Amino acid sequence: MPGDEWSTATAVLRLGSKLVDGIQQGVAAAGFPDVRPVHGFAFVRLSEAPATTAQLAQHLGITKQATSEIAQYLVDRGYLTRVPDPTDRRARLLVLxxxxxxxxxxxxxxxxxxxxxxxxxxxxGQKAALRDGLVAAAGSGRLRPAW
Amino acid sequence: MPGDEWSTATAVLRLGSKLVDGIQQGVAAAGFPDVRPVHGFAFVRLSEAPATTAQLAQHLGITKQATSEIAQYLVDRGYLTRVPDPTDRRARLLVLxxxxxxxxxxxxxxxxxxxxxxxxxxxxGQKAALRDGLVAAAGSGRLRPAW
DNA sequence: CTAAATAGACAGGCGAGTTGACTACATGGT
DNA sequence: ACCATGTAGTCAACTCGCCTGTCTATTTAG
Known part of the structure; x- marks a missing residue:
């Protein structure tokens, strides 16, 4: 049935929009009004393991210059610290x-x-099917800003 | 089970990202390389019915100045035309x-x-459950860029 | 020990969006 | 009929996030 895929597609976009809005709002209400969605993607990556600026840039899909600025922004506001990388004196690891x-x-x-x-x-039953279906369809690729 | 909602949430974001990339790529391959995601949201609105710049701005969640520029961009490239609004001589309707x-x-x-x-x-079965669940969860609100 | 590669930062530019100011037209109250 | 207020649309100037280009310090390969 044509048109069915389209309503599925728009549903995903609507949910994504609601999710980002909900996170933004909840985080601001919890006392963190100065973080933007892109920072959330950085936090997700860094909560798995510390990373260098270049690694984080790769993950986010933006240049390391832009990543450097984002990291500085978050360091200035107390969300991140930079620690020397023990294995490479050029690099500094970003840590939450x-x-x-x-x-x-x-x-x-x-x-x-x-x-x-x-x-x-x-x-x-619908809840379980929806969650399972979503996770199965999305796979487990890297998580980065939508566009 | 905590953590389950989180994987559901990230799955939605991953699917949204893939969807936008897929649309962008498919549209470019079909001979429309100069349209961006925000233009798609405008097209969706205008394919339902013509709209004034202010109505489209309201729908997209951006200022009418930004909308005006987007509309001019699309008119210049032949995607839209402006026709006088028969009921209001100030307004011009945007038409695909x-x-x-x-x-x-x-x-x-x-x-x-x-x-x-x-x-x-x-x-x-999973496909049907996923589609039904998505459409039921997303409702039918307006469709606009995620952030 | 030198040559090429990489980590990170600085400078300048671009593009998409914002606020502010303005003209043309519409609408409601007197 | 008139004036005050509101709305549609555009121009100008600005902000901000990200880009490209360039540079130094350090690592790694030959």
């Missing part, structure tokens, strides 16, 4: 501070609330 | 040209292909 980890937790909590709000009118 | 409609169809076809590519490894 306590504040950075708190912010990441707030973002995940807001995302969780938003996902639940989607599921308001769904049966338990 | 044949080229604009062709581009919209190409975008929908590309979106369709991308949705199918997600469903590659899903059973028919």
């Amino acid at each position: 501070t306590d504040r950075g980890r708190s912010c990441t937790r707030a973002a995940q909590a807001a995302a969780s609330r938003t996902v639940h709000s989607w599921e308001q009118d769904l049966t338990d | 040209t044949d080229r604009g409609r062709s581009c919209t169809r190409a975008a929908q076809a590309a979106a369709s292909r991308t949705v199918h590519s997600w469903e590659q490894d899903l059973t028919d």
Whole structure:
């Protein structure tokens, strides 16, 4: 049935938009009003393991110059620190501070609330099918800003 | 199970990213290399019904000045025309040209292909559950750029 | 020990969006 | 009929996020 894929596609975009808005709003309400969506993607990467500026740039899909500016912004506001890389004296690793980890937790909590709000009118079976389907369809590639 | 919502959330973002990339690529391959994602959102709105610049601005969530520039860009490239609003001599309605409609169809076809590519490894039951769940969760609000 | 590659930062530019100011037309109250 | 206020659309100047180009310090390969 043609048109069905289109409503599926627009649904994904609507959910993505709601999710980003929900995270942004929840994070701001939790006392972190100065972080933007792109910072969230950086936090997700750095919460897995520290990274150099160049590695983070690769992950985000932007230049290392832009990444350098973003990192400085987050260091200035206490979300990140730079620590010397023990294996390379040119490099400095970007590491989340306590504040950075708190912010990441707030973002995940807001995302969780938003996902639940989607599921308001769904049966338990629909919820499980939706989550499984989404995860199966999306795979596990890197997570970066949409465009 | 905590963490489940988070993987659901990131799955939505990944799918959204893939969808936008797929549409962009498909539309460019179909001979429309000069349209950006925001233009697609404008096309979707205008394919429902003509709109004034101010109405389109409201829909896209940006200022009417920015919308005016986008509209001029699309008029210059033959995707839109401006026609006088019969009910208000200040206003001019933005209308899709044949080229604009062709581009919209190409975008929908590309979106369709991308949705199918997600469903590659899903059973028919999973596909139906995923589509139904997405559409039910997303509702039918306005469609606008994610951020 | 030198040559090429890489990490990171500085400078300047571009593009998409913003706020502010303005003209033309519309609309409601007197 | 008139004037005050509001709305459609555009021009100008600015901001901001990201880009390209260039540079130094350090690493790594030959």
